[in-house]
Amino acid sequence: MKRVVKNLIASTLVMMIAVVLFAFVAPQDQKAGAAWAVPAKYKSMKNTAKKTAELEKVGKLLYTKHCKSCHGGTGLGDGPKAASMKTKINSFKDAKFQAQSDGEIYYESFVGRDEMPNFEKKVLEEDERWAIVDYTRTLK
Amino acid sequence: MKKYIVFIILLSFISTYSFAQDAATDSTGVKEKDKPVRSPFESGYLIDAQTTVIPNVKTLEAVIQHKFGTVGNGHSDLYGIYAAGANIRLGLNYVIIKNFQIGAGITKANMTTDLNAKWTIFQQTRRGTMPLSIALYGNVGIDGRNISAFGSGMVNRDYNDLPVTFKPSDRYSYFSELIIGRKFCDMFSMQAAVSFSHYNAVPVGYDHEKVAVHLNGRIKVSPQGSIIFNYDRPLEIKQISEQFSFVHSSLQNLSFGYEISTSTHAFQIYMGTTKSLLPQETVMTNQNDFTKNGLSNFSIGFNITRLWGF
Numbered sequence: 235m236k237r238v239v240k241n242l243i244a245s246t247l248v249m250m251i252a253v254v255l256f257a258f259v260a261p262q263d264q265k266a267g268a269a270w271a272v273p274a275k276y277k278s279m280k281n282t283a284k285k286t287a288e289l290e291k292v293g294k295l296l297y298t299k300h301c302k303s304c305h306g307g308t309g310l311g312d313g314p315k316a317a318s319m320k321t322k323i324n325s326f327k328d329a330k331f332q333a334q335s336d337g338e339i340y341y342e343s344f345v346g347r348d349e350m351p352n353f354e355k356k357v358l359e360e361d362e363r364w365a366i367v368d369y370t371r372t373l374k
Numbered sequence: 375m376k377k378y379i380v381f382i383i384l385l386s387f388i389s390t391y392s393f394a395q396d397a398a399t400d401s402t403g404v405k406e407k408d409k410p411v412r413s414p415f416e417s418g419y420l421i422d423a424q425t426t427v428i429p430n431v432k433t434l435e436a437v438i439q440h441k442f443g444t445v446g447n448g449h450s451d452l453y454g455i456y457a458a459g460a461n462i463r464l465g466l467n468y469v470i471i472k473n474f475q476i477g478a479g480i481t482k483a484n485m486t487t488d489l490n491a492k493w494t495i496f497q498q499t500r501r502g503t504m505p506l507s508i509a510l511y512g513n514v515g516i517d518g519r520n521i522s523a524f525g526s527g528m529v530n531r532d533y534n535d536l537p538v539t540f541k542p543s544d545r546y547s548y549f550s551e552l553i554i555g556r557k558f559c560d561m562f563s564m565q566a567a568v569s570f571s572h573y574n575a576v577p578v579g580y581d582h583e584k585v586a587v588h589l590n591g592r593i594k595v596s597p598q599g600s601i602i603f604n605y606d607r608p609l610e611i612k613q614i615s616e617q618f619s620f621v622h623s624s625l626q627n628l629s630f631g632y633e634i635s636t637s638t639h640a641f642q643i644y645m646g647t648t649k650s651l652l653p654q655e656t657v658m659t660n661q662n663d664f665t666k667n668g669l670s671n672f673s674i675g676f677n678i679t680r681l682w683g684f
Contacts, residue, residue, distance in 0.1 A: 291560075292412065298597035300637040355430060355683040356637060359409070 244274050264322040267348075272326040272341045279337030283364030293365030300353060301366070309373030322339075339367045401665035411499035414507060414557035415592060417474070417640035417679045418467065418492065421604040422648065422656060423590045423627040425565060426555040428494050431472045432684045437479070439463040439651045439677050444662065446670035454673055463651040473497070481651050485518035488545075488652060498556055509553040515652055517545040524575070544575035548652035551588070564591035571654040579622045585609045586657040592633065602642060604629040608657045627656050628664045629675075642677040649673060 283289055298307075304319070306312040309326030316323050324331060331339075344363055346352045357363050415425040419437060429435060443457025451457040465479030465488075473494040480487050490513035498507045517524075521540055548571065555565035567588040576582055590604035606627040610620045631644025647662040648655075662671035 295597050299635065303636060355433075358430065362412075 258360045264320060267321045267324070270338070270342055270347075272338045276341035276345070277335055279335075279340055281336040281340075281364050281367065283361045283368060285368070289361060289365045290368070293367075293369035295370045296357060296362055296366050300356060301370075309370060319349050324365060326370050332371070332374045336364070336367050336371075339370060340364070343367065343370070385672075388452050388505070400411045407498040408501045408503040411500055411507075411557045414498065414555060416562075416600070416635035417642075417677075419640070419677050419679060420565075420590050420592065420602055421631060421640070421642060421644050421646060421675075421677070422627075422651060422653065423567070423588060423604045423606075424492060424509070424551065424553060424653075425462070425563075425590075426494050426497070426509040426553050428473050428475050428492060428509075429469050429681055430683060431469050434682045434684065435467040435468045435469075435477075436680045436682075437463070437465040437467070437677065439465070441646070441651060441673050441675035441676070443648060444671055444673050445645070446648075446667065447647060461649055461651050467492075482516075483650065483652075483655065484523075486652060486655075487516045488513045488671055489516075490514075504586055505556065507553075507555040507557075509555070510551070511553060512550040513548070513652070513654075515547040515549070515654060516546070545572070547573045547652075547654050547658075548666045549652070549657075552589075552651070561594045562591065565589070569653065569657065571657045573654070573658060576658070578623075579617060580658070581617060583614050584624070584657050585611055585614065598634055598635075598636065602631050602633045602644065604646070606648070606653075606656055606660075608660075608667045624656075624660045625663050627660050627662075631675075638681045640679045644675055644677075645669070645672040646675060647671050647673070 264284030285291070298303075304311075304312055304313045304315045304323055305326065306316065310326050313323075334342075340363060342350065343366060344353045344357065353363075357366065394635075405423060412513055413427070415427045418425055418427050418429070418564065419439075439462065441461045443451065443454035443459050445453040447454065447457065461481065461483045461605070463479050463481040465477055465514050467477035469475045469492075472593045475492050477492075478488065490511065492509060492511045494507060494509040496504050496506065496508045524540055524544055531610060549569060549572075551567050551569035551601070553565055553567040555563065557563040565588070567590075569586045569588060571584045571586065572584055573580075586606055586608040588604070588606050592600040592602045594600045604627070607628070608624045625647070627648040629644050629646025629648075631642055631646075633640060633642045635641070647664045648660040649662065650656045650659065662673075664671055
């Protein structure tokens with residue numbers, strides 16, 4: 235009889251703890267990123283990359299190395315690391331993204347903010363940076 | 375014969391590549407500087423070897439090198455993964471000025487602490503002004519075992535086999551290497567190197583010095599993946615040997631594997647014959663022969679590197 239009571243108490247306790255834990259489950263939605271405040275200098279920045287087959291290849295290669303893990307292979311924002319971000323990663327296929335100037339994409343890609351890291355020390359050369367910008371244009 | 379092999383390897387890098395002009399003129403008539411080739415290798419490490427690659431200035435690189443036991447026992451020790459005698463090295467490198475890095479690491483085998491430096495003297499350039507990358511690498515290893523581990527079998531014993539006074543310098547070993555590399559195309563890069571190793575104290579019958587040649591490279595099979603290989607051959611040079619015959623010759627080492635690289639990481643998984651992680655140990659002590667017993671003398675290993683820019 236004593237054992238039955240003990241088991242009953244233990245089961246009730248476990249159930250209560252489970253209920254408490256469930257009460258704290260909140261939806262883990264990612265927040266949408268605020269609008270970018272791109273400095274005027276970057277907005278009007280001119281894309282200086284020469285449109286060569288070599289640079290096209292470099293753009294794809296560097297995108298794969300530096301961007302793909304978050305932005306995904308086709309730019310949908312569905313890379314393996316995307317799910318662990320607090321901010322939702324927008325698709326490069328969005329008309330809103332593609333409507334930006336090259337300079338705006340450059341600023342967002344290499345200067346960055348918050349969860350979008352700065353890549354200026356990882357991609358050192360201007361033509362390589364523009365090659366990545368050009369590659370994101372092809373992902374529309 | 376061996377000197378011919380070295381000569382042919384080095385010649386194969388240099389031949390057919392002429393030294394082009396140092397600056398080309400673009401369509402607007404502006405002279406453009408010839409820039410270094412992009413990523414001849416993805417990391418400063420290629421299995422157990424060094425590459426001519428040094429990360430950007432003010433970059434800290436952390437490296438974990440892990441090598442399991444030999445696969446010879448099969449599934450009984452999960453192909454060496456659960457075998458005793460795994461070797462591990464933890465290291466940190468920092469690029470203090472462009473193309474020059476310093477580093478330190480500690481290896482489980484003999485609790486060896488190593489201090490190292492690498493200098494890429496020349497970088498191969500895109501238009502061939504400089505057709506090769508040339509780097510110097512050197513380290514000093516400090517055997518960190520208890521003093522009692524020294525003595526038995528060491529050359530610093532007298533004729534009555536009594537130990538002479540142990541000197542702290544007996545712990546030191548040195549490795550210096552000249553690396554010559556070339557990225558032949560986006561897919562294929564290769565390096566040849568010659569090294570000189572020295573141990574202050576060695577067991578009876580061993581030489582204090584050893585010269586070795588090295589050959590390694592990568593074949594890129596996808597934007598992030600490459601097949602990698604490394605070969606080390608210690609040379610038996612009578613002129614620098616202290617022995618009448620090479621009884622305790624170290625054996626050649628062969629490794630091959632696959633590398634995956636991302637923005638800040640390089641991950642290499644491989645199989646190789648040497649159980650050492652420090653190059654001077656491989657050159658001086660490797661006794662696993664890849665020409666015998668199939669893959670039994672190979673060990674599985676992996677490297678992970680992580681970069682932080684400051």
